Amino acid sequence: MATFRREKCTINITGTNRAVRIAGASGGFSDRQRAISSLARLDVDIIVGDWLSECTMTLHGAQKMENEKLRAEGRLMEQPAGLFDPTFIENLSPALPDIARKSIKVAVNAGACDAKLLARTVENEVKRRGLDLKVAYVEGDEVTDVVNRLIKGGEKFTSLMTGKDLKDWEYTPIYAQCYLGGAGIAEALKNGADIVVCGRVADAAPAVGAGMWWHDWNRDKDFDAIAGGLICGHLIECSAYVTGGYFFGFKRLMDGCANLGFPIAELFADGHCAINKEPDTGGKVSIGTVASQLLYEIQGPLYYGSDVTANIEGVVMTEEGNDLGMTAIGGYQAEFHVYICGLDLEAKAEWVEKQIRHSAGDAAKELSCSKFSLNGYCPDNPRNQDVATCDLRIFVQTKNKKLVDKSTLDVPGFNRWCMDNGLQGCPGWTLGNDQRQSEGKIYYEYYVSLLPQSEVQHRVVFPWLGGNTLDVKPCANMKVYPRDQPSYETSNPVNLKSFGPTTRGPMGWVVGGRSGDKASDANVGFISLLTIPKIQYLLDEEYKGGKIERFEIPGIRAVHFLLRDHLDRGFNSTSTYDTLGKNVCEYLRSKWVDIPNKFLARGRF
Structure with missing residues (x-):
């Protein structure tokens, strides 16, 4: 359950039931770097942020395994790049004086595959600034060894996407991370941490943890309240998405679009929340913007979390298992762009495709994907040549970079198949002037399944206490949900x-x-x-x-x-x-x- 208030709305509540003010500072590594500094100047209790995605998890996880391989071979440099979000410190550092002065808490998942190293980096920055802030980190999300053990024991790991078992996947997992909940964050805050650094916790988990800490929710019975915290976290997890970013009514917000405000949620003891935003910024908090974010990245009436499950249709809540993501090396991919102009675009694209496939010869049989996409169209009586020009994108993938007959995705190779036909081409085609994408580059496959919480070693580490740890046990009341959620048509269709x-x-x-x-x-x-x-x-x-x-x-x-x-x-x-x-x-x-x-x-x- 969530209630929404428009921006600049004030609320006066006193006593222990005052809402916790949670500021959403990031929805990903590409978010604005000013966020934490701007929010730390306001009247907030905790700043949360999400710096990870399936893309960054995959890249960091693959690099970690590559580092371990190089280390085993004695070829790893002494100081490899940290496997955490490289932009986080730049975002956090300017805000540290305000965070310390105002006793604002911070909880983020920017640790990616090295939360320990990021926590140490944050500690060093705190000391450099002469401040006294305690930094804890949450671990247990890396489960590669656990997954490999369970695979050997016959665990099916059914895909949440396709419903097929892992054995039917064509790839070998190299890294696995699970989505932890907010309970570890709550324990870190309850034990004195000012800044909590996590690896892969769920996007909404920092807000859930903030609610558990502030309102002292009982994980084994306060399901309705915690589910409200989950929805609150979902609403602010993508920062400005809830204040006008990606909003279908964006044209109405054009005047302030240069600087959309970051959201501030008031999360109350019963789990309902009020969404606000920074003052003197663009964007808007309205039923439309909030509803738009509520609809984003959900999979059905049940919104799954590692602490609780929220029924978006009603208020019935319960617990479920952790989501799990596995990364595998998919192979290599490359693309080439040809520009086609004028009339008969489909016929011209067909001409180019036939010639390139002929140039590829038997190597084309080894491609797991070869896709020709004509994108754009020439309008009637075009006003200039650019609008009459379309992009023919040639995209290929293969498990092996080296193909038959000495063909390859190196340059020259796939690149040459596309360029070979320059003087046999159709009228009105030309090569793109940037050929770098035609060099084969490695890509990764991603697989999503479920892992029992009993298999996860969720814990909090307190460096200022000599590295003491606190284990976070699963909730005592658990329920397993089926992969497929309820699906139905409208009960009263109207002509x-x-x-x-x-x-x-x-x-x-x-x-x-x-x-x-x-x-x-x-x-x-x-x-x-x-x-x-x-x-x-x-x-x-x-x-x-x-x-x-x-x-x-x-x-x-x-x-x-x-x-x-x-x-x-x-x-x-x-x-x-x-x-x-x-x-x-x-x-x-x-x-x-x-x-x-x-x-x-x-x-x-």
């Missing part, structure tokens, strides 16, 4: 004709929404009611034939769809432009439908 005359136009004129990714699954939610067949129809050529699941959120008049295995394996290995599923919704909003005129009369987004 479109009952709304009167209609106008043909893009659905996005009157329907807002948000989409995102969970590995290869895509989720998309709309502030409207649509059916599964309608979504399948609107997807058009984008529909991959996978299962589509649906549920409704009546309180915000929204409907949510989960597109199973829609994203071609996810960020690190996908052959598509939409690496994170964020554009699925905008594609669907651009599709033309019959819109009742009475809806258009209310205005367009």
Whole structure:
């Protein structure tokens, strides 16, 4: 359950039940570096942030295993790069004086694959500034050895995306991390930590931990309150997403878009929250922006966390197992771009594709993926040459960089297949002037499953106490949920004709929404009611034939769809432009439908 207040709204509550003020400082490594400094100047109790993603987890995990290999071979340099977010210290350092002076707490997951080293780095920066702040770190998220042991013991590790078992995956896991909850953060704060550094805790876990610490929630029975903290954490985990970032009504916020405000949540003892934002900043906190973020990266009516599960449709809460992500080396990939101009673009693209496939010869048989994508179109009577020019993207993947007949993804190789046809090409084509992407580069596959919490050694380390540790035991009351969540159609469908005359136009004129990714699954939610067949129809050529699941959120008049295995394996290995599923919704909003005129009369987004 969550309640929302607009920005600049004040609330006066006294006594021990005062809400904890949680500021969301980051939704990823590409967020604004000013965040912690700006928020530390405000009246907040704790600053939280998420610096990790499936992309960064994969890259850090693969690099860690490479470091261990080099160390075993005696080839690792003395000081390898830290396997934590390299931008975090730059974000934190300027804020440390305010954090110390105002006794503000900090809890972040920027530790990636080396939370211990990042904690030591933070300690050194605190000392350099002459401050007295205690730094703890949470560990236990790295479970590579546990996973390998369980695999040997016959554990299936069923994919949350495809429903297939790990044995059916074509790759060998090299690294595994699980998503810890917020209980370790809470214990660190209760035992005197000022700054808590974590590796892979769930995106919402820092806010959950803040609520557990502040309100002294009991993990074994305060499920409703903790579930409210989980939803609160979800709302602020992507920072400005809840204050106007990626908002379907963005045109209404254009005046302040240069500097969107970071969110501040007031989380109350019963688990409800009020969302606010920095004063004197752009963006907006409204039902629309908050509902948009609520719909982001969910997978059904049950929002899973490692501390509790929140039922987004109601208020029934319970506990479930940790999510688990495994990384494997997928092989090598490369891409080449040809620009095609003018008339008959599809025929020209077909000409180029036939010639490149001919140049590849038998090497093409060794490609696990070879994709030719014509992107863009030439408008009627184009006003200049650039708008008449489209991008033909040639994308390939293979497990082995060296192919048959001495062919390769090195340059020259794949690069040469594409350039070989320069004087046999169709009219109106030219090479891109940057050939660096045509050099084969390694890519990684990512696999998501579940791991029992009993197999996780979740603990907090207190360096200022000589490295003492505190084990964080799983909740005593646990429940295992099935992979597939409840899915249903609307109970009272209404004929479109009952709304009167209609106008043909893009659905996005009157329907807002948000989409995102969970590995290869895509989720998309709309502030409207649509059916599964309608979504399948609107997807058009984008529909991959996978299962589509649906549920409704009546309180915000929204409907949510989960597109199973829609994203071609996810960020690190996908052959598509939409690496994170964020554009699925905008594609669907651009599709033309019959819109009742009475809806258009209310205005367009």
